[in-house]
Amino acid sequence: MNRASDPNLTELAQQFRESLRLGVYMFRRLDPEGELTAAQLSLLSMISDGGLRVGDIAKNLGIKVPSATEQIIKLERAGLVTRQADPDDSRAVQVVITKAGTAAVESANQRRNAMVAGMLQELSTAEIEQLAAALPIISKINSSFQN
Amino acid sequence: MNRASDPNLTELAQQFRESLRLGVYMFRRLDPEGELTAAQLSLLSMISDGGLRVGDIAKNLGIKVPSATEQIIKLERAGLVTRQADPDDSRAVQVVITKAGTAAVESANQRRNAMVAGMLQELSTAEIEQLAAALPIISKINSSFQN
DNA sequence: GATTCATATTTAGGTAGCCTAATAGTTAGG
DNA sequence: CCTAACTATTAGGCTACCTAAATATGAATC
Structure with a gap:
């Protein structure tokens, strides 16, 4: 078809x-005044459930490896992640979130969610339902795009 | 509430x-290979129904005036727009799309729409309806954000 | 086990698209 | 007419991406 x-x-x-x-x-x-940029928050959120290698981070974010490295270096300098040798493959690097990183993600998410929730509360109940129904579809479209 | x-x-x-x-x-x-960047296409589309002043373009795009000026200069150098003195207010500048600009918008829209339509056709009829219902809501949220 | 090919990351250098602050010209109100 | 407000441009800076080249390790082949 x-x-x-x-x-x-x-x-x-x-x-x-x-x-x-x-x-x-x-x-x-x-939240342009927040301590994390949008790109930094995306990266930190991605590794908040466990360290990832640079290449995996780049792939998941849809950016090239050198762009990921650049962000990681900034986050490391800010004390929000550490880079550790991958025990299984010493070419690779594990990027692991620190306590400060976890705290930064939580506060950034809270601030941003509050901002968005403030916008959403102007919607009617029906509109909220329609929006909620559509969000998974957008994820689905994105998946088909990745290929 | x-x-x-x-x-x-x-x-x-x-x-x-x-x-x-x-x-x-x-x-x-x-369409990263296209002749127009996303920002350029947004700007050109905006003036395709009639010239606008730089300040109006900036406001509609949600960017600052100097950023709009920068884009306009690039588009002018590419022959896609012209800048003309506003007859009513000689402080202001009318940005008008050229024939080449109109042609570029049409072909860029066609290419991009075809790409997106290709992704959308993987959705079911119900999903398409849900998505279509949600898009105006996203516009509405954006409006409340502008303030 | 040495060579060669592939993989993972970093470094170097470049671009697009934003921003703020300062400048110049134009309009309009007191 | 003169000052305050407005419109656009110029100058300089930043983030977040990119490609190409360098470095280091791993895997495979001979």
Whole structure:
């Protein structure tokens, strides 16, 4: 089946792209005064359940390895992560979150969630339900994009 | 009414932020080889129905005036827009799209819409409906954010 | 076990797209 | 007319990405 040229789907694609654009701007403006940038919070959140190698971090974030290294170096200098030799492969490096890193993630998430929740509370109950239903679909679209 | 501390709303906020993050990465990867960057396409689309002043462009894009000026200069050098004195206010500048600019927008939109439509066609009819219902809500959230 | 090929990371250098602060020109109100 | 407010540009800086090249380790082959 190929519906990609369906005019309705194209129209929806256009609207979806516009939403993506709005999302980029919202994302950038969320808590700009916070101690963590958006990129740093994404990286720290990713390793908060256990250390990962640089390459895995890059892959999961959808960026190139040198870009990940750069962020990791900044986070290390800030005392939020440590780099340790991977015991199984001494070419690789395990990036592990520190206590300070965990604390920073928690406070950053709280601040940002509070900001977003403040925006969401202006929605009606029906709108909140519709939004909640759509978020998993966006994740699904993203998965198909990764390939 | 203050529901912002409602745990359910906070949970939804967290999920929404994650979707935002995914959106950022999708947006960045959409047609990276194209002749227009995402920022350029956003700006050009905005003026495709008629010239706008630099300040209006900046406001609509959610960026500062000097950032808009910078983009406009690049687009002008590429022959996609022209800058003209505003007849009513000679402090202001009208930014007008050229024929080449219009052509570039059309082809960029087609390419990007086709890419997105390709991703959307993997969704079920129900999912497409749910997504379509949520997009206006995202616009609404963004509006409340602008303030 | 030495050579060669592949993998993991870092270093070096570059770009896009934002920002703030300072400057120059234009308008409008007192 | 003069001052305050507005519009845009210039100058300089930052974050977060990129590619290409260097370094180090691991794996495979002979």
